[in-house]
Amino acid sequence: MQTITEEQSKQISDLMKDFIEQTINLYDTLPMRPVGCPADQKTLAYLEKLPIPNQERPLSEVFREMLQDIYASTLFAQHPRSFSCIPSTASLLSWMGDVMTSAYNPHAGCQVNAPVAALIEKKLIRWMCGLAGYPEESGGLFVSGGSIANLTALTAARDAKLASEECKDATIYISNQTHSSIAKALHIIGFCKDQIHTIPTGRSFRMDLSALQAAITDDIKRGKKPFAVIASAGTTNTGSIDPIADIAALCHKHNMWLHVDGAFGASALLSKQQRKKLARIELSDSISWDAHKWMLQTYSCSVVLIRNQENLVCSFAAHPEYLKDAENTEGCAEFWDLGPELTRPARSLKLWLTLQAMGSEKMGHVIDHGCAMAKLAEDIIRKSPGWEISSPAQLGIVNFRYAPDQAMPENALNQLNQDISKKINESGFAQVFTTQLLGKTVLRMCTINPETTKQDIHDTVARLVRIGHACTMPFTLSA
């Protein structure tokens, strides 16, 4: 049966060429646009009522609806003044890779289905293992995001370090700044909340080493089996990096697995200036690293690296009979033997395209630029009366707070900063969310988008200052 007529095929071609033009223009003009164009209630109401039709609808009508009603009301996480969460750094080059990959739609689960895609993925994994200083027997896999990367690594850690009957007595160590996906992954793989020990962090939001040592010693005394520490290389709240070398020494001493959650910060390995902050990451057993965070990729492009690839094979290899003809004869592991997925899109190809076209040095400069922008924001805020730095610039993230009057009660200050965030987000000029640090509501900027200019930072902080001032005036003015 013909699902698409020749006429529709021609129409798809025309509509998509228009779309290419519009998208290039969109990216070129992004700085002049608001960070988000939230859908209006009318559009949402229209879409809520729109059924899935029995019969076909004119393609041009559907295309217009997709473009105007659906895509255009997205918040642009790749906007140069999107500073919330970990913003997207998605480049047109990564998009180009997506467009090509999706057209060919390679099945990247095994080598026979997409031998070249397999080669490219392996080369990128080798390159990233090299950047991390991992040995030859290391390996890894492209996965959909940091959460699945963490899940994959922690499953391998469990299987490498624990016999199944030991699981119930095992203990794992995270910090109070560790990403929520770690606790989620540990829950999925069968650990209880009380097996996860949350270690406090010091003033710079890095894991407190002596508290970690004490917790391990204490657990051993109680008959528990400490088996893994999760160190963060770039926490989401503040960009802080746990003391990897010292934690690695502790892990070595107690035969524990060291997983580094570098979903955000491992990209610092690309920068000559910044990579020293991740010193001794090569002593870890596994690393999560999201290319869709700081390596200019669209979602979903993430990597899990492992010091010894055999550990992935031990946890994930399966050999069903209908896959027999697809298995390679060289005895090397297929991708479906290295992680939780069988069928996978070829997530590595867009990163390859980006790196080939841009060069790795420029990507290193992207990291430096992001760090410099956060430092610039910090410097301006320090000079602004009534404003204080809650956590100085670390890996492109800075936290701060408007506290014009020390006599104001804590909850009023919290509300004030919450209001400032709300007002700047509503303005469409920039997106700045709050977070909680040491029990206080603080503002947070993650400035990793390479297109963010000094002027963007100046203008955003100036606007925050203006909003803060307005919020504390007897009669509140609008932003």
Added chain:
Amino acid sequence: MQTITEEQSKQISDLMKDFIEQTINLYDTLPMRPVGCPADQKTLAYLEKLPIPNQERPLSEVFREMLQDIYASTLFAQHPRSFSCIPSTASLLSWMGDVMTSAYNPHAGCQVNAPVAALIEKKLIRWMCGLAGYPEESGGLFVSGGSIANLTALTAARDAKLASEECKDATIYISNQTHSSIAKALHIIGFCKDQIHTIPTGRSFRMDLSALQAAITDDIKRGKKPFAVIASAGTTNTGSIDPIADIAALCHKHNMWLHVDGAFGASALLSKQQRKKLARIELSDSISWDAHKWMLQTYSCSVVLIRNQENLVCSFAAHPEYLKDAENTEGCAEFWDLGPELTRPARSLKLWLTLQAMGSEKMGHVIDHGCAMAKLAEDIIRKSPGWEISSPAQLGIVNFRYAPDQAMPENALNQLNQDISKKINESGFAQVFTTQLLGKTVLRMCTINPETTKQDIHDTVARLVRIGHACTMPFTLSA
């Protein structure tokens, strides 16, 4: 910093418009092309040596390399004569959705970041729950593939049915035809191999109900806690569907979770003719359903459905502080509370576009067509002397075997069918892999691509017959 110059931006536009044209042409001419263009050794050797450059390279050169050396040497799983594994049914409409989604790159983890994408995903989940006959409190999530869908559902099953101290005594029931991702998911979430009971199947490769009942009874006697049965709706080997209604009754009786792995076959719910084969699927607790298998989508587009969405929230909700501003105020669960991922691409939008443009009835006809093509293959093979049907057409899959001489030893027959598969794959005309059924190597065709014609089926079987004949001639002729 500027990562892409104005000139490069213009170049990207031109190259991509060319690519659109070429891709439309590629799809139009796919039936005339070989199923795969494997990379030649020269290309592989060139790519193996190609480094990740420090400096940028000319975009047009990189583009040409990506197109010719990387993408063009893919095996086309969406080719109308690709009959191995579960072939891709990827449509240009799904590709169009990918091109648009990737350009806007919405963060589909929560509502505030992409409110319209969130609405569309919810509408599709509601629609699919409706097709499954699930009640109002049901829900679900788009995930990257069937393996993650199964992992998500089984985590919810474990948490709903077992206290953590009960896990070690719990037992799970699968059949000898269950997809390998189930055992993998059970391993990930902490169960041992000896907790998984493999129930035999009858002649039609459906789970043997009395064997299942006996295993459950026996386990209860041994002090075990049976907690879940995995029924397949469309096994990968033969397309067989387990007796869902009877298994559901057993699960109800023993307070067990019923998960239906419908990654391949749940799409039959779209067809008026076929949906009765999934009768009583509404009695299950969860369903996996891959839109990238039989609903014309590119990878990765899969869904996990659950009878009561609260079960997903109980297993996956987490509330880190830096996400606070992104949480909706209506108290309804965010997508990141429903599954293992936090950041997610908006996987539902391409399916929405496809359904809007095509209509759901036509997608139902896609299912009917796939089933009819497998039946046609079966009919032709039955009439071919020396050929036998190993498993008749079920949901678009048929298994068969060349056994020209009953006196031939079993291992010679196995080798013969293996050789036939190898030869037709090498010819480039069609891709037909083998599988193992009842200890025998058999050929397998999965005929779900809607563009597959009757002529494709006739020609492919004729060629298999010719190859089989040649393979058994004293002097083997080439295919």
